[in-house]
Amino acid sequence: MRRFGPFQIEPTPSPAKGWMLVVSLAAVLCAFVAAAAIFWAFGINPLKAYTVIFVGTLTDRRATPEILRQTIPLLLCGVGLVVAFRAQFWNIGAEGQLLAGAVGGTAVALFVPLPAPWHLVTMFLAGCAAGILWGLLPAFLRIKLDVNDVITTLMMNYIALFFVEWLVHGPWKGQTARGFAYTDTFPATAWLALVPGTRIHWATLALGLGLAFSLAFFLARTRLGFEIRVLGENPRAARYAGIDPLKTIVVAMVVSAGAAGLAGVGEVAGIHHKLLAPEQISLGYGYAAIIVAWLARGSPLAAVLTALFLGLIFSSGDVMKVALQMPFRVTDVFNGLILFFLIGSERLLYYQVRWVSAKTGRSGGR
């Protein structure tokens, strides 16, 4: 506890929502300032750069819809991770689960011919299941052997990456053009409809929004959601209350991995219409979803907003490539900085500033 005049800084076990918002915004702001420094090192006027980014992305009629398009996988993955993080299941494997979902969807698309719309429905189901399957091993190892879930989910990402590469260069290889390898194009029944003039596959977007609302309801109103919240906030109290931690971890995994799998199907069925090299299917959505979930501070509905924000960053990457001759990689710079400052500012969350009246010596409350 420290006193600065009439203000007292003291630790608090749980922060007020307003404070969380302030700290989050401050972190994002710091990230943008740091990024500005990098622009400056690259010889670009930061103010000019930011104007181009925001104005360019938000006003250009071709660029603005891209924000929504990039938001779709971020939303799906992010919303699932919100639940996983709430249950203290650190699923860093959304990237791999997304790829697994893409594989599952592709399998159905190419090898299980069905009439529309059942084809797409089955693809989504298969992708969801594939994602869950991908998350099964890390969850199992965590439950049974208490193996660290961060490392195992991370490793699974790379296994998924190489698995997709193998499929695309090997057994599922379709045409090869210009040195890239990909599968055959999906039949028409496996194409997701797009909003005309854009690349927004609205069905997946609807899925994402639906998931956000359902998970918000799930967390707030169902028994299982209650258990997840208790377990995440206070594992000892959860034990005392008779909540089974194993079951909650499984639920957390299923929700987050399944959502990521759905995102994978969305990408292959909506954007690419085939399975291709992993770094083209996912531009790092699984990792950026960590930011989406972290910024959302545990609220699936807030994840809609944070996903849009990250979608803005991703789509501005294209704008920056064209307008400022910056490589697309610059989005990684933003993402990395935002995440870093978010993590660095965590400690601030758990302090609060109270105005203490000099006369009474104690403000209201306890």
Add this chain to the structure above:
Amino acid sequence: MMEYVLDTVIRAVAVGTPLLWAGLGEIYAERAGVVNLGVEGMMILGAFSAFVIAHTTGNPALGLVVAGGVGGTAALLHAFVAVTLRANQYVSGLALAMLGVGLTGVLGRGWEGIPLLATLPEISALTYVSIVVAAGLWFVLYHTRVGIVIRSAGESPAAADALGVNVYLVRYLSVAFGGVLAGVAGGFLSVAYRPSWTEGMTGGAGWIAIAIAIFAGWNPLKAIWGAFLFGALYYLSFRLQTWVPPELLRMMPFAFTILVLAATAGSRRGEGAPEALGLPYVSGQR
């Protein structure tokens, strides 16, 4: 046939050298109790800075030195967040990895395709040095005073604290050391192994280095053969392309790591992870 095997071994060792360096660095950081997932970022920052220095000064060795400095500095950022701020180490490392890759991608744009004239030979000196260094680090870790201090900081920081060890300092230094080695490892790539700069040229080597640390049971000697094994797998993935799908070979290191983690889970005796790994420590905690 013999030539074939010999050739493979040599190539494996060449590929494995940077992996070994980065892996050794990660072992030291984790032995002190801090997980550094930012190795990929530190490696690529090292690769880029080494290339730039080597090109502008014509001195590749200087490039390596600077690479180490850059890697170490980045690691200090991580140490600050992990040790002083006691925040989530895993995600902080991830953030730095993202940042490093992105940053070098942005800053390195004008440097692609430039040939490097002043290079270091791939094998010979560097590789032998790396084996000697690994052996030396093993010795320091297990048979010197410093080593006991580092290992205790990772196993039981409370015990070390009560005996007057400055756990914070030990962790800072170990993480920084890990970063230096990662930077140097990256420098190898751009100055010796593949003298050039391309965006993303570390290609996931940093993640393999983390895998090596685990696979080797946090033992620098075992890291030698772990690094060369993984290097061999990488090389063989190209060499055996016509018989074995290369991707399957390339995913082996990651699969092996999961296996090792599962096999050594909960082991308090020999090989498991340092007990306090990943857990922030507050001085005076009992």
Add this chain to the structure above:
Amino acid sequence: MTLALHHITKTFPGVVANHEVTLDVQAGEVHALLGENGAGKTTLMSALYGIHQPDSGEIRLDGRAVRIRSPRDAIALGIGMVPQHFLLVRRHSVAENIALGLTDGPFFFPARAIESRIIDYASRYGLGVDPRAHIWQLSPSEQQRVEIVRALIRGARILILDEPTSVLTPQETRGLFEIIRRMKEDGCAVIFISHKLDEVTAIADRVTVLRRGRVVATLPAAGTDKRALARMMVGRDVEFRLRKEPRLPEADGLEIDRLVARNGRGLPALRGISLSVHRGEIVGIAGVAGNGQRELVEVVTGLRAAASGRIRVLDRDTTRLSARAVHEAGVAHIPEDRMHVGIVPTMSVAENLVLKRYRYPPFAHGPIMDRAAIDRFARQMIAEYEIATPGTATPIRLLSGGNIQRLILGRELSAHPTVIVAAHPTSGLDVSATEHIHTLLLRRRQEGAAILLVSEDLDELLALSDRIAVLFAGEIAGVVPAAEADHERLGLMMAGQRR
């Protein structure tokens, strides 16, 4: 050599841990610190060992004032500590543990270099220690010896032993005393923290009794009346007793039969406890913290597995049931740590009130929870249990300790349990909240609940209990009707004197 502590005072937020504590220790003396939990013994020794700084007061070594800012300073002055919970690296060898932090050893092969010194010290004091053994291979007694050797090798001439016999068998205790005697003869000073009278009188030259942060007295240990010591240890405050209506207890509500259990470190905590609590009766559990009370509560409420023995609630065997099943069998648990176990601080008052019953109707219909029903229930509880809160949706962390406890009681008692296990229910609460809690418990007693009350407040136990059982070293030292008990008698049992 003389070590003197002058007027040491240390306060933590809300509690005075040490107040003007003055005592001295001479070379060749075994000086015992006797006191209950919270008496300030460990705080005092932590100041001596440099773990924290006293607010005021002085430490003098041989007449010279010294400042001990960290364990390093303490070690440099020749002060060593063997903590109650050993600070050893399990994976490392004895030699590596002892070599840790030694700055005067060689840089290379420090463990090997120190082996001969270890064997030296070991034989000098009769400590059989193998330098190459790894800690996880050693028994608690052997580990303790490693701690002792570690302190001695660093040149400790003043050794602090914090509750050293809590992990030892009687034989091992005798062995430890032998070692202490040899150290004494060698001119070392030993500070022996304990709450066990037998040991204090057996090994100590002088004993200082601490209570509530103050020194009660310092006396020669031999020949002192144990009853006097016990009385000093637990004190005889003004005893206020609530009017308790006599009630004839009925049949057994809770039956504990030869319960054996281990604690979190794998050491024996309960060594065969047998006890019955009748319906309509309050049985108080007295004892210094660490003698098995926590494990008893955990086993009875299903949070810890018993190694052997049986627990029956009414006629049902609940020994192997999960915490949830035990709760469903009619056992309420008011936990010791209300903030970290009893509630979820970020959740609302209403949600905390259904923390255990959220899965049943009317609070849940199938998988969906009924917010309106939960809210209604919350309002009812707030009124009935006089919980002061702005509303049902208020985050519970904003409530005062007393109101949080009222909420916990409301939650647990509203389920009309047969058995109530209350662990330190009024610790940290003000007088009015305490009285309210007492009233609630007595009312339930009247209504026929079987209540197991664990408390460190003897006044509370005497006021509320019908019978009082004293736990010592995992066994019941004795059970007395409350009407026949007083502080002295209980204090004796708490310090190991059987009835």
